[in-house]
Amino acid sequence: MALKNKKSNFSEWYTEVIQKADLVDYGPVSGTMIIKPNGYSLWETTQKYFNKKIKKDGVQNAYFPMLIPERLLLKESKHIEGFAPEVAWVTQGGKSKLKERLAIRPTSETIIYDSYSKWIRSWKDLPLRYNQWANIVRWEFKHPTPFLRTREFLWQEGHSVFATKDEAESEVRKILKFYKDLFEKVYAVPVLVGRKSQKETFAGAEYTLSIEAVMPDGKAIQAATSHYLGQNFSKPFEISFIDQNMKKQFGYQTSWGFSTRSLGILVSVHGDDQGLVLPPKMAENKVVIIPIIFKKDKDKVMNVAQKIKSNLSKYNPILDDREGYSSGWKFNEWEIKGIPVRVEIGPRDVAKRQAVVVRRDTNEKKIVKLTKLDSEIQNMLKQIQNNLFNSAKARLTESIVNVSTLSELKKVVSNGKIARAYWCGSPKIEDEIKKKTGAKSITGEFVSSGKCIVNGRPATHRHYFARSY
Amino acid sequence: MALKNKKSNFSEWYTEVIQKADLVDYGPVSGTMIIKPNGYSLWETTQKYFNKKIKKDGVQNAYFPMLIPERLLLKESKHIEGFAPEVAWVTQGGKSKLKERLAIRPTSETIIYDSYSKWIRSWKDLPLRYNQWANIVRWEFKHPTPFLRTREFLWQEGHSVFATKDEAESEVRKILKFYKDLFEKVYAVPVLVGRKSQKETFAGAEYTLSIEAVMPDGKAIQAATSHYLGQNFSKPFEISFIDQNMKKQFGYQTSWGFSTRSLGILVSVHGDDQGLVLPPKMAENKVVIIPIIFKKDKDKVMNVAQKIKSNLSKYNPILDDREGYSSGWKFNEWEIKGIPVRVEIGPRDVAKRQAVVVRRDTNEKKIVKLTKLDSEIQNMLKQIQNNLFNSAKARLTESIVNVSTLSELKKVVSNGKIARAYWCGSPKIEDEIKKKTGAKSITGEFVSSGKCIVNGRPATHRHYFARSY
Numbered sequence: 001m002a003l004k005n006k007k008s009n010f011s012e013w014y015t016e017v018i019q020k021a022d023l024v025d026y027g028p029v030s031g032t033m034i035i036k037p038n039g040y041s042l043w044e045t046t047q048k049y050f051n052k053k054i055k056k057d058g059v060q061n062a063y064f065p066m067l068i069p070e071r072l073l074l075k076e077s078k079h080i081e082g083f084a085p086e087v088a089w090v091t092q093g094g095k096s097k098l099k100e101r102l103a104i105r106p107t108s109e110t111i112i113y114d115s116y117s118k119w120i121r122s123w124k125d126l127p128l129r130y131n132q133w134a135n136i137v138r139w140e141f142k143h144p145t146p147f148l149r150t151r152e153f154l155w156q157e158g159h160s161v162f163a164t165k166d167e168a169e170s171e172v173r174k175i176l177k178f179y180k181d182l183f184e185k186v187y188a189v190p191v192l193v194g195r196k197s198q199k200e201t202f203a204g205a206e207y208t209l210s211i212e213a214v215m216p217d218g219k220a221i222q223a224a225t226s227h228y229l230g231q232n233f234s235k236p237f238e239i240s241f242i243d244q245n246m247k248k249q250f251g252y253q254t255s256w257g258f259s260t261r262s263l264g265i266l267v268s269v270h271g272d273d274q275g276l277v278l279p280p281k282m283a284e285n286k287v288v289i290i291p292i293i294f295k296k297d298k299d300k301v302m303n304v305a306q307k308i309k310s311n312l313s314k315y316n317p318i319l320d321d322r323e324g325y326s327s328g329w330k331f332n333e334w335e336i337k338g339i340p341v342r343v344e345i346g347p348r349d350v351a352k353r354q355a356v357v358v359r360r361d362t363n364e365k366k367i368v369k370l371t372k373l374d375s376e377i378q379n380m381l382k383q384i385q386n387n388l389f390n391s392a393k394a395r396l397t398e399s400i401v402n403v404s405t406l407s408e409l410k411k412v413v414s415n416g417k418i419a420r421a422y423w424c425g426s427p428k429i430e431d432e433i434k435k436k437t438g439a440k441s442i443t444g445e446f447v448s449s450g451k452c453i454v455n456g457r458p459a460t461h462r463h464y465f466a467r468s469y
Numbered sequence: 470m471a472l473k474n475k476k477s478n479f480s481e482w483y484t485e486v487i488q489k490a491d492l493v494d495y496g497p498v499s500g501t502m503i504i505k506p507n508g509y510s511l512w513e514t515t516q517k518y519f520n521k522k523i524k525k526d527g528v529q530n531a532y533f534p535m536l537i538p539e540r541l542l543l544k545e546s547k548h549i550e551g552f553a554p555e556v557a558w559v560t561q562g563g564k565s566k567l568k569e570r571l572a573i574r575p576t577s578e579t580i581i582y583d584s585y586s587k588w589i590r591s592w593k594d595l596p597l598r599y600n601q602w603a604n605i606v607r608w609e610f611k612h613p614t615p616f617l618r619t620r621e622f623l624w625q626e627g628h629s630v631f632a633t634k635d636e637a638e639s640e641v642r643k644i645l646k647f648y649k650d651l652f653e654k655v656y657a658v659p660v661l662v663g664r665k666s667q668k669e670t671f672a673g674a675e676y677t678l679s680i681e682a683v684m685p686d687g688k689a690i691q692a693a694t695s696h697y698l699g700q701n702f703s704k705p706f707e708i709s710f711i712d713q714n715m716k717k718q719f720g721y722q723t724s725w726g727f728s729t730r731s732l733g734i735l736v737s738v739h740g741d742d743q744g745l746v747l748p749p750k751m752a753e754n755k756v757v758i759i760p761i762i763f764k765k766d767k768d769k770v771m772n773v774a775q776k777i778k779s780n781l782s783k784y785n786p787i788l789d790d791r792e793g794y795s796s797g798w799k800f801n802e803w804e805i806k807g808i809p810v811r812v813e814i815g816p817r818d819v820a821k822r823q824a825v826v827v828r829r830d831t832n833e834k835k836i837v838k839l840t841k842l843d844s845e846i847q848n849m850l851k852q853i854q855n856n857l858f859n860s861a862k863a864r865l866t867e868s869i870v871n872v873s874t875l876s877e878l879k880k881v882v883s884n885g886k887i888a889r890a891y892w893c894g895s896p897k898i899e900d901e902i903k904k905k906t907g908a909k910s911i912t913g914e915f916v917s918s919g920k921c922i923v924n925g926r927p928a929t930h931r932h933y934f935a936r937s938y
Binding site: 025027029033034036037039040044060061064065066067068069084085088089090091092093094096101102104111114115118134137139141151152 | 494496497498501502503504505506509510512513529530531532533534535536537538541553554555556557558559560561562563564565570571573580583584587588599603604606608610620621623
């Protein structure tokens with residue numbers, strides 16, 4: 001029951017694993033997805049972690065309406081230019097045609113800042129830092145893939161206003177660190193960190209910081225972004241305040257978000273030909289217990305299995321006592337679903353007061369005394385979490401190649417790797433690179449040394465280039 | 470800074486309190502609301518409680534697409550008839566006109582059951598019990614009020630399929646009990662429980678159980694509903710399974726939901742002329758500590774206030790140490806926001822190792838030794854929770870009047886009370902009652918004794934009648 005080969009056929013493997021692991025299904029409208037309980041629990045775990053992080057830092061959750069009047073969306077010209085091609089429009093309510101058409105939020109800057117302009121009066125109202133968890137619709141026409149690119153998805157979007165540029169810029173960096181921690185410490189997914197090129201900057205932002213992951217097919221994928229908006233929105237939306245010297249000032253703003261796309265990255269980076277591999281911190285059930293039952297020993301084995309279950313309750317274990325399924329079938333099922341640790345217990349194990357413990361990531365088996373089961377599993381879960389990160393990190397590092405010519409870049413990228421190069425930052429040169437190599441600028445450092453690999457001019461960026469999602 | 474008088478002017482009082490307590494604001498599209506952090510935290514607390522309850526019972530959370538193709542919505546004829554007048558339609562994606570218009574979910578039976586029909590094959594797949602937390606749009610034209618009636622709102626909707634009628638009906642009752650517990654034990658809001666009349670049954674259901682609250686103006690308001698759908702959807706949607714005898718059967722279904730309307734009920738039932746009154750179980754911050762500071766004693770008082778804060782950390786207390794605001798101003802502010810317990814600490818209290826503790830619900834003051842503060846507050850929070858429920862329960866009980874004629878019913882209802890009456894269950898008679906008294910059937914028992922108060926025929930219902938939201 002092995003899946004498609006991940007290495008040679010990543011995209012088919014992905015399509016198969018997300019369905020067999022019961023994470024997701026296709027919705028009736030093209031490009032939409034149904035997030036099934038196994039997938040949604042990953043999102044709930046993500047929300048729990050991230051909510052804790054931002055709330056501790058003083059951000060508050062709120063909820064803004066989904067429908068945005070067209071006139072609001074038009075207020076910031078670059079913003080509407082960026083999003084107009086993807087907006088789904090509501091034009092009718094019941095039997096009445098609406099007087100003004102309403103956009104389903106493709107992102108919520110405009111509707112949120114319309115309120116911020118009413119709520120903010122004085123420096124005492126600042127900083128204002130709200131976040132919302134919401135559904136988003138972007139009517140894209142590119143090839144849809146569940147989690148990775150869908151017309152409706154779930155995300156969080158944070159929107160802050162500060163009295164000063166410094167505070168706002170420092171939040172932009174702080175949130176990027178939160179995202180990096182979520183991906184690296186919880187998802188065990190290493191990321192590239194940096195600032196987007198001008199072309200790839202969020203529509204309406206001064207600049208965009210991002211974290212980017214690398215998929216098994218060598219393509220890069222944007223994982224989360226943190227935007228410094230400066231006063232680009234506060235001016236047209238009139239988000240102003242009276243400062244301590246009684247002067248009117250415009251606020252400095254940030255916005256930042258990541259979406260259910262992150263779950264697609266999680267699946268892609270760790271999965272293998274047996275199915276999903278969940279880092280322990282993301283697994284709702286960290287352990288599955290499988291009693292190996294033969295008729296005459298049934299009660300004895302089940303008794304011990306029950307005891308193991310209750311002793312391991314902090315790992316929220318599943319005890320798979322279904323009858324009519326072979327042990328091999330069950331092993332397979334829970335491997336596909338990515339449960340980090342499997343505990344097998346049969347009549348001989350019961351006699352010897354032991355169990356067989358199997359790691360999902362390495363398939364390593366270990367015979368463990370029942371008295372040591374808890375401590376051994378605790379240890380093993382830590383090792384799995386670390387091993388997943390370290391292996392992914394090694395693959396990522398190995399895939400990055402420094403290049404100093406355009407033809408090198410092309411070669412590296414066509415080998416499914418990431419090229420790192422100095423360039424002058426010009427959007428025209430970026431277009432040229434894209435045209436000649438198929439790679440676009442992903443993210444990276446802004447620098448003041450080195451020379452552009454295309455035209456030899458002084459470099460301002462040292463960026464990663466790759467094919468991308 | 471007292472608010473409008475709640476008793477004489479409930480609707481203006483409500484509009485004022487939800488804004489002054491910073492729960493909610495108006496969205497730019499008519500009939501929409503912004504749920505601000507103080508309001509959203511009430512929703513998060515509600516979600517946490519309800520998620521725990523249903524997950525423990527085996528229900529799993531999932532997420533289904535928001536956009537429903539028109540052809541799916543048309544599959545159950547009574548359902549579409551009920552919802553068509555309120556559907557918001559998406560007709561355009563980017564610059565393209567859509568081939569088929571898409572409904573923003575007014576409820577998700579049709580899109581969810583389209584998937585269920587694919588997922589369910591065998592009796593082994595049952596029961597299937599999924600829930601989702603989602604936003605809903607109903608383009609109503611009645612007078613909108615934040616929380617109570619808005620064009621977009623948040624809710625949970627549970628959707629189950631069972632192999633037998635018995636199991637499905639038993640779930641319908643079980644979930645109703647969950648709702649009753651949420652309202653009575655957490656919100657401290659007593660409810661009427663019963664079965665809706667035929668006219669008020671959910672579009673497409675066999676019958677609807679409901680809990681209903683009574684607002685301060687004497688109007689009833691539907692708080693949550695639990696529907697027995699029978700096979701009304703499973704047949705048109707082909708939700709069938711092969712039973713243990715290898716025969717094809719159609720599933721028996723339930724759906725059930727409650728929404729952010731519940732927050733409006735919570736506010737209305739407990740609030741007073743000083744503002745919001747939160748039952749302790751719903752208050753994110755159960756205690757506010759206000760240091761009464763004079764210049765020379767500042768450090769001494771602040772030291773003790775800090776210590777109190779850390780000793781009371783399990784109540785997640787706010788320490789209001791803002792300068793430039795008088796104590797009276799602060800008292801007022803936290804009264805409006807409904808914090809259950811206020812702790813005042815001034816220089817004389819410090820000297821005597823005591824604090825003044827004030828209950829939000831009764832305004833009762835108590836001098837408490839610092840060493841007893843924790844146990845006293847624990848006690849007080851319990852008392853507040855109980856007192857809010859008991860007072861509301863007494864008001865509810867007092868407002869119900871048994872009537873035996875139509876003119877009595879009319880009189881009771883026009884006095885802002887709830888009439889309880891036997892009736893024959895006929896929709897025509899219900900229309901007549903509505904026309905003559907302004908009251909509609911709210912919910913109630915199905916009976917097999919008594920006589921209809923209108924036509925003297927054998928009664929089948931003993932229902933509550935009231936004006937309603």
